[in-house]
Amino acid sequence: MKKWLIPVLIIAVIAFGVYRWAVGFNNTAVVLNENVSEAWGNVQTSYQRRNDLIGNLVNTVKGAADFEKSTLEAVIKARSEATKTTIDPSNITPEQLQEFNQAQGGLSSALSRLLVTVERYPELKSNQNFLKLQDELTSTENTIQTARTRYNEAIKPYNTHVKTFPNSVLAGIFNFEGKPYFDAEAGAEKPVEVEFDFK
Template sequence: MRKFLPWIIVIGVILILFVWIKGINNNAVKLNENIGESWGNVETAYQRRSDLIPNLVNTVKGVANFEKSTLVEVTQARANATKVTVDPSNITPEQFNQFQQAQSGVSSALGRLLVTVEKYPELKANQSFLKLQDELASTENQILTARTRFNEAVKPYNNHVKTFPNNLFAGMFGFKEKAYFVADKGASAAPKVNF
């Protein structure tokens, strides 16, 4: 029996290491899948907003004849935002920043559209416009919630792949740190509303 004891110990250590490394990998895979799901929810919220924009623009166009440049900006911002795609399994900070900038352009253009609309009392009272405006506000809240949940999914993943000794094996299996959503530059300043 003593003759086999070193082999039993070596086999036991190998099995323990295998189970431990398998656990690191499997946990990283599960956390990465959570991030993928959360990212899908973010994109769904952005798609909802993108789908609402043509309806809003057509409603505004139908009721008021005002600056075409504002409508063109909204349409172009929407088109630019739909061009940028991000692979949730391999989100790089550069891709992430490009995606955020495109979505910020949509938000900015929509803001200018809604400010311009304030000049037209008959449009502000139009039920279709009010419903679309409510839908856009609801969509923006959904985007905020989806972004928050995405960040909540990224945190445990990043903790898992960055802590020692997991970081030694996570890199070997191709798991890298993921980027968080961050506020746009200047977003910390309170917006000024003028009537």
């Protein structure tokens, strides 16, 4: 064997090893990124279900003649704001996720005020359509929580893959960036005040 052939073989083996590592990194990152996109799609589907239910709920509540108009308007406005905020899961940033979270949190807050106000209207509380919608909304809120948790679970392996060394070197070359997690909504750390009105 010629002496010049040995370094060429060594370089070829190293190049092939780097190539296989890069291909493996890229393919794994693509698969994990698709899992994140799927999980984000499930989050959006859950929020869309909630928005659809809120429309039906508002229409049912409008039927109560002396119901408080300002509360309904707040829910309608918050719903409109929440549906305007859209995110591309492949380029999600912490700022975008925070804006999305704030819009959805505003809707949750307005919806909570609506449901508390409903307590003053016995004929509405006994309306079967309203009760069914309220149950579906509760179920949907649980689905949203599950979808958000699964989204965070899908992000963890992706972020671990693209942020650990030496993968982080290739992540910069292939433009794979870490993705933000869902955090609790603003104010979630404060205890909920519960008041019972026995009058």
